[in-house]
Amino acid sequence: MKKITIIGAGIGGLTTAIALTQNGFDVEIFEASKEFKNAGSGINLAINAMQIYKELGIYDDILLAANYTNSMNALNKELKVLTSAKFHNFENKYNVKTVAIHRASLHKILLNHIGNTKIHLNKKLKSLEQHNEIINLSFEDGTSYNTTIVIGADGIHSNVRKSIFNNTALRDAEQVCWRGISNAIIDKKHTNELNEIWGRGNRFGFVHISSNEIYWFALINKDQFITKDADLVQLFSDYPHIIKNIISETTKKDILCNEIWDLKPIDKWYSGNVCLIGDAAHATTPNLGQGACQAIESAMALSICLKQEENIETAFSKFQLMRKQKANYVTQTSWILGKIAQSNNLVGCFLRNFIVQMTPKFITDKQSDRILKLNF
Ligand SMILES: Cc1cc2nc3c(=O)[nH]c(=O)nc-3n(C[C@H](O)[C@H](O)[C@H](O)COP(=O)(O)OP(=O)(O)OC[C@H]3O[C@@H](n4cnc5c(N)ncnc54)[C@H](O)[C@@H]3O)c2cc1C
Numbered sequence: 001m002k003k004i005t006i007i008g009a010g011i012g013g014l015t016t017a018i019a020l021t022q023n024g025f026d027v028e029i030f031e032a033s034k035e036f037k038n039a040g041s042g043i044n045l046a047i048n049a050m051q052i053y054k055e056l057g058i059y060d061d062i063l064l065a066a067n068y069t070n071s072m073n074a075l076n077k078e079l080k081v082l083t084s085a086k087f088h089n090f091e092n093k094y095n096v097k098t099v100a101i102h103r104a105s106l107h108k109i110l111l112n113h114i115g116n117t118k119i120h121l122n123k124k125l126k127s128l129e130q131h132n133e134i135i136n137l138s139f140e141d142g143t144s145y146n147t148t149i150v151i152g153a154d155g156i157h158s159n160v161r162k163s164i165f166n167n168t169a170l171r172d173a174e175q176v177c178w179r180g181i182s183n184a185i186i187d188k189k190h191t192n193e194l195n196e197i198w199g200r201g202n203r204f205g206f207v208h209i210s211s212n213e214i215y216w217f218a219l220i221n222k223d224q225f226i227t228k229d230a231d232l233v234q235l236f237s238d239y240p241h242i243i244k245n246i247i248s249e250t251t252k253k254d255i256l257c258n259e260i261w262d263l264k265p266i267d268k269w270y271s272g273n274v275c276l277i278g279d280a281a282h283a284t285t286p287n288l289g290q291g292a293c294q295a296i297e298s299a300m301a302l303s304i305c306l307k308q309e310e311n312i313e314t315a316f317s318k319f320q321l322m323r324k325q326k327a328n329y330v331t332q333t334s335w336i337l338g339k340i341a342q343s344n345n346l347v348g349c350f351l352r353n354f355i356v357q358m359t360p361k362f363i364t365d366k367q368s369d370r371i372l373k374l375n376f
Contacts, residue, residue, distance in 0.1 A: 001026045004306070005137070005147040007125050007160050008032075012278025012295030013153030014110035018056055019303035021115040029117060030137070030145075032124035032154070036111070038104040040254035041179040042215025044069065044194060044207065045106075047087070047372040049293035050096040052300045059096065061109045066101035067208045072194045074341075076353060079240055082198065083356040085364060090372050100194065100207040100215060102181070125154065127163045130272045149312055150274045151302070153295075156263060158280035164271040173260040173285050173338055174222040178232060180256070182206075182214045184249035186242055197239060198352070201344035204236055204243050216246050217286075219260070221342050228257040260285050262335060265328040270316035277302055282327035287338040290330045290371060298323050301376050322376045330371060
């Protein structure tokens with residue numbers, strides 16, 4: 001049985017472990033964190049990711065723990081719908097649903113499905129070196145370990161990537177994002193919607209992840225940013241009252257705040273017997289809600305290639321061919337969408353709202369299908 005070492009136990013690393021074990025590989029994971037925390041945020045899993053989870057036998061567990069989402073709306077501050085994507089046709093076409101779920105619940109489900117995979121916690125990879133057939137892993141705690149095949153699933157700041165390539169660059173989207181989980185009670189009509197309200201240089205989105213929990217995110221351009229502890233009710237005071245309600249009913253200490261970056265698309269995802277996956281290979285801004293979904297697609301594609309090809313580099317090359325074009329399309333489209341959605345000036349906002357209202361449905365459906373359909 002071939003042994004595969006994964007660095008990082010995020011959504012990408014765990015899904016890769018599940019797909020590989022189901023394909024008969026012996027998998028082990030090294031993870032930097034001391035424990036898995038209940039991160040105070042949710043995540044949207046779109047139809048492309050849910051198709052993979054169905055194939056992996058995890059779909060029903062996720063549906064049980066998540067909230068079904070049937071549409072995504074962009075609204076102006078008067079709550080007028082600028083554009084709305086209904087998922088019904090895609091649900092019928094691909095026979096799966098879109099959901100929003102607490103990240104901790106998703107993590108728990110993935111951990112329940114990793115089989116015999118051993119996870120070594122508190123093992124932060126510092127760097128790796130390849131010598132002929134052997135890959136030597138050096139950890140921050142001073143220990144080292146030899147293995148033969150490595151998957152770098154260690155996120156956007158990947159040390160695996162830095163060890164094999166020295167010319168990759170992160171891009172600063174110049175936006176800051178707060179995320180939280182609220183217990184606000186809002187109009188039931190929003191129960192199955194993902195709503196995003198667009199302002200000037202700022203945005204606020206919310207979606208239920210269970211009947212009594214709302215996952216929300218608030219983005220502002222960096223030039224409006226003062227501090228991570230900003231009073232968000234004040235910052236979004238010109239938004240509709242529902243937003244004040246959602247923010248106020250959130251435990252403040254659990255609110256996360258991050259700058260938004262992506263990875264400028266890179267030429268190659270592998271070197272020798274080391275391959276990158278998920279954010280380590282193709283980190284995107286969150287505007288399409290696709291970062292993890294792309295990691296999940298890559299996890300499945302990589303496991304298929306490793307099963308089909310005896311030669312590891314051939315498998316990695318085939319994997320890259322299968323996935324790179326789509327992942328790069330998502331990264332670039334998400335980057336542009338983020339700039340449009342966060343328009344700062346009056347004319348820009350007027351044009352943005354006008355264009356999204358006027359774009360015919362068949363065009364937006366075609367763009368969505370390009371992302372939701374699997375090409376392997
Ligand atoms: C604000 C925001 C909202 C988002 N919303 C969505 C959404 O709705 N839908 C969606 O699909 N995506 C979303 N994303 C993107 C999504 O979170 C990421 O794309 C996804 O988590 C990537 O998974 P990953 O496993 O590749 O990396 P990560 O989630 O970053 O996991 C990497 C893992 O590796 C570990 N690690 C890091 N360095 C080392 C090391 N040196 N040694 C060992 N272990 C290490 C980390 O501790 C972590 O466990 C969002 C992102 C942001 C910032």
